[in-house]
Every structure is written in structure tokens, then in C-alpha cells.
Amino acid sequence: MSTDNQFDSALDLLRRLPPSEISKNLQRLCTIAPRLTEDLLSSVDQPLEARRCKKTGRDYLLCDYNRDGDSWRSPWSNEFEPPIEDDDGGTKPSERVRKMELRMGEGIDVYRELYYEGGISSVYFWDLDDGFAGVVLLKKTTPKNQGESGVWDSIHVFEAVEQGRSAHYKLTSTVILHLRTGGDKLGSLDLGGNMTRQVEQDMPVDDDGSHIVNIGRLVEDMELKMRNMLQEVYFGKAKDVVGDLRSVAALSTTNKVKASQREMISEWNKRDA
Known part of the structure; x- marks a missing residue:
């Protein structure tokens, strides 16, 4: 199966699985098909996770847009955590x-x-x-x-x-x-x-x-x-x-109300006739 077909199949599978388990199922798919990891992470919305900025002490949210490899950029300090060891720092x-x-x-x-x-x-x-x-x-x-x-x-x-x-x-x-x-x-x-x-x-x-x-x-x-x-x-x-x-009221009470409604509708129909 080509990479494009695998990607489409993965998205179709995620749509059919319980929404509450989207993060776990996404991780499982990335484990099964590592080549699709970047495309899946950038295409599938999943519940946001929080992390505390070590420099400012303020909480921030993680997503694919502040991720660089295994590091995330804090919007408060503008630094990646953990730090990225390269020339530009992310x-x-x-x-x-x-x-x-x-x-x-x-x-x-x-x-x-x-x-x-x-x-x-x-x-x-x-x-x-x-x-x-x-x-x-x-x-x-x-x-x-x-x-x-x-x-x-x-x-x-x-x-x-x-x-x-x-x-x-x-x-x-x-x-x-x-x-x-x-x-x-x-x-x-x-x-x-x-x-x-x-x-x-x-x-x-x-x-x-x-x-x-x-x-x-x-x-x-x-x-x-x-x-x-x-x-x-x-x-x-x-x-x-x-x-x-499921009815909150007792079934007998509900049946009486429906019977009264049918009787009223029947009387109105007779008058109109």
C-alpha cells in the first residue's frame, strides 16, 4: 500500500474510533506506521496538553505549531524546553x-x-x-x-x-x-x-x-x-x-398524557369536520 493510501486509511480509522481515545489511537498508529508520524501529527487535532514554563513559572499549551522535534517553545519566555542543541536554537x-x-x-x-x-x-x-x-x-x-x-x-x-x-x-x-x-x-x-x-x-x-x-x-x-x-x-x-x-416520569403517567393528547386531537378533528 502506498504512503498516500496508508495516510487516508489512518485518517478514516481515526474518524471511526471513539473521540475520547484520539490521543492513544494516534500514538498507536504512529508506532505501526512511523513514516506517517509527521503528517498525522500535523493533520489530526487532539486534546491539548499543558506544561509549565521553567523560566517564568506560567502554564502554556502544547501543539504541533510550537513543537520542534521533541521540544516545545514557551510563548512566555520564547525558549524551547528542553533546549535544542543547534545553531539557531529552534x-x-x-x-x-x-x-x-x-x-x-x-x-x-x-x-x-x-x-x-x-x-x-x-x-x-x-x-x-x-x-x-x-x-x-x-x-x-x-x-x-x-x-x-x-x-x-x-x-x-x-x-x-x-x-x-x-x-x-x-x-x-x-x-x-x-x-x-x-x-x-x-x-x-x-x-x-x-x-x-x-x-x-x-x-x-x-x-x-x-x-x-x-x-x-x-x-x-x-x-x-x-x-x-x-x-x-x-x-x-x-x-x-x-x-x-428514557422517561423521567412513570410509564403509566406518560401513557395517560399521550392518551389525553390523542383524545383532544380527535375532538378538534370532529369539530373541524
């Missing part, structure tokens, strides 16, 4: 892009505290030939309480192509959600999955500060849309399914 953004990275990180940190009331956020930028790109990461984990847990991961990857007094932005956002609850009365429920959405937009630019405002607005709007979609579509559908499978 791939880092230019001075101008690094300044925007820091400003965006400060803004997202405030956004995280206001909207998430906790959690961890990280921002990473890198240079492009005609602009720059970056990723905004957000993670919130609820404290485990008697078998209940929840994890929300947001991954917003963007490209900004500068065109004089304007810029073309392309944003690809992924939300990974995993909820688990259990108890003697209600039983156990394990709900997990991910959603990806994309948007492109041209926006005016006066200076580097305009990029920060524009990207922040795009990320905020996309998060709001995806939260509403998850609440209305996914949770609403899950509630309907659970409601059809």
Missing part, C-alpha cells in the same frame, strides 16, 4: 511577529479570564513570505467530581496575507469537547467529539495593532457561533434522543 518568529505574538497573548489571556473564568491560553505566531500566521489555543477543564468531568479545547489556526492597507484572513477553528458523568441513579454517559469550521475575510489594517484587533474579533465571533451550534444542535439532539429512550 525555529522562532521574527522580532516584529514576536511582538504581535506577545500582544495577542495578553489579549487572549484577558478574553480567557472573562469568558472561561479560568483555564489556560497560549498564542503562537510564525512568519510567512507575504504575511504571518498563528494559532490561538484555549483549554478549560472542570474539576473531577464523583465521576463527572468535562474538557473543552479550542484551536484557532489563522493566516494573514498583507495587501497594503488591508489583509486577507483565513481562520480554521476546531473545538474538541469531552463530557463524562456517572452515578447509581442515572448510569453513565460519555459524550465526546469535535467540530471544525472555517471563515475567510478581508479587513482594513492601519498598523500591527489592527491585526491584533481583527484576529481577536474573528476568534471571538467564531467561538460564539460554535458554542451556540454545540448547544442547539448537538446537545439538543442528544437531549431528544435520551428523552425518547
Whole structure:
């Protein structure tokens, strides 16, 4: 089987396996097919992991965009941990892009505290030939309480192509959600999955500060849309399914209510006739 066919088969297999086990299954596939490791790690979104910056003592998130080999760059110190033993010390953004990275990180940190009331956020930028790109990461984990847990991961990857007094932005956002609850009365429920959405937009630019405002607005709007979609579509559908499978009220009470509804509908039909 060719490498391309192996890669497509691996992605297809990951889509069919439980979302809550995506990290373990990805590691197993990389062990089975080492040649696909780089392509799989850069193509498959998995729950974010956190690490503490040794220099600043602040937590940051790990992803493929701040990884260089087996080292990860801290957005707070701009250094790789563990250190990379080569001439350049790992791939880092230019001075101008690094300044925007820091400003965006400060803004997202405030956004995280206001909207998430906790959690961890990280921002990473890198240079492009005609602009720059970056990723905004957000993670919130609820404290485990008697078998209940929840994890929300947001991954917003963007490209900004500068065109004089304007810029073309392309944003690809992924939300990974995993909820688990259990108890003697209600039983156990394990709900997990991910959603990806994309948007492109041209926006005016006066200076580097305009990029920060524009990207922040795009990320905020996309998060709001995806939260509403998850609440209305996914949770609403899950509630309907659970409601059809299991009734909180006694079966006799439910049957009486349905019988009353049928009787009322029958009386209305007779009047209309």
C-alpha cells in the first residue's frame, strides 16, 4: 500500500474510533506506521496538553505549531524546553511577529479570564513570505467530581496575507469537547467529539495593532457561533434522543398524557369536520 493510501486509511480509522481515545489511537498508529508520524501529527487535532514554563513559572499549551522535534517553545519566555542543541536554537518568529505574538497573548489571556473564568491560553505566531500566521489555543477543564468531568479545547489556526492597507484572513477553528458523568441513579454517559469550521475575510489594517484587533474579533465571533451550534444542535439532539429512550416520569403517567393528547386531537378533528 502506498504512503498516500496508508495516510487516508489512518485518517478514516481515526474518524471511526471513539473521540475520547484520539490521543492513544494516534500514538498507536504512529508506532505501526512511523513514516506517517509527521503528517498525522500535523493533520489530526487532539486534546491539548499543558506544561509549565521553567523560566517564568506560567502554564502554556502544547501543539504541533510550537513543537520542534521533541521540544516545545514557551510563548512566555520564547525558549524551547528542553533546549535544542543547534545553531539557531529552534525555529522562532521574527522580532516584529514576536511582538504581535506577545500582544495577542495578553489579549487572549484577558478574553480567557472573562469568558472561561479560568483555564489556560497560549498564542503562537510564525512568519510567512507575504504575511504571518498563528494559532490561538484555549483549554478549560472542570474539576473531577464523583465521576463527572468535562474538557473543552479550542484551536484557532489563522493566516494573514498583507495587501497594503488591508489583509486577507483565513481562520480554521476546531473545538474538541469531552463530557463524562456517572452515578447509581442515572448510569453513565460519555459524550465526546469535535467540530471544525472555517471563515475567510478581508479587513482594513492601519498598523500591527489592527491585526491584533481583527484576529481577536474573528476568534471571538467564531467561538460564539460554535458554542451556540454545540448547544442547539448537538446537545439538543442528544437531549431528544435520551428523552425518547428514557422517561423521567412513570410509564403509566406518560401513557395517560399521550392518551389525553390523542383524545383532544380527535375532538378538534370532529369539530373541524
